[in-house]
Amino acid sequence: MELHFLGSGSAFYPQYKNTSAYFELNNDLYLIDCGETVFETLLSLVGLEQYREIYVVITHLHADHVGSLASLISYTYCMLDKKQVTVIHPKPTIARLLSLMGIGREFYRYKETYDGSSVEFEAIQVQHVDNMECFGYVIRVNGETIYYSGDSSHLPQRILEDFKKGEIKTIYHDTSTHDSDYATHCYYGKLEAWIPHEMRRRVFCMHLDSDCKDLLEGKGFSVVNVDGDSYAEPR
DSSP, X not given: OOOEEEEOXXXXXXXXXXXXXXXXXXXXXXXXXXXXXXHHHHHHHSOGGGOSEEEEEOSOOSHHHHTTHHHHHHHHHHHTTSOOEEEEOSSTHHHHXXXXXXXXXXXXXXXXXXXXXXXXXXXXXXXXXXXXXXXXXXXXXXXXXXXXXXXXXXXXXXXXXXXXXXXXXXXXXXXXXXXXXXXXXXXXXXXXXXXXXXXXXXXXXXSBSSSOHXXXXXXXXXXXXXXXXXXXXXX
């Protein structure tokens, strides 16, 4: 399974653009999050008209994760012969948000869950902020399983155990260089404590708050590549 990243930055580090990833399967596009910079970046890299279906999986409703979702939905409906994006999020608050942006339900399809014949997204509630429910996703594609954290200050114990057992091949995790007693993102020192050194290459850091690639790679972790190209997955 190949993930392509459109950005790897946090909300307050726009130099790296908003964190978002996508993969293609059977002529369908699966996009994870659609923050403020994502629609423009996506449109410059891929031809959306080539896809049979477009699915957008949302981790939570902060602007750097949904800020251009309405634009993507409007574009596909108005410019691509009423093609409807399928929006996936466990809570119907996403539909209310889109309604406030003037996006009617005829423009898109909404699903709380998604379990297709080849792709499954399992929502995992994570710790981020107190005033919003936030989710990571276990993603299963043709027998391969990965975990995508979204914004999360902790790695769920079940995910860590499944990773150590080899049931989850790769983790993509929110990573911060700042720690506090009220952290909303995952300090890299916590990842160091949780992940054995010999397994860190299969943990890809994302949602970065600074130019910290050398620091993280020096700790044994991988960092997502964002140039419109896929990175080579570890073997």
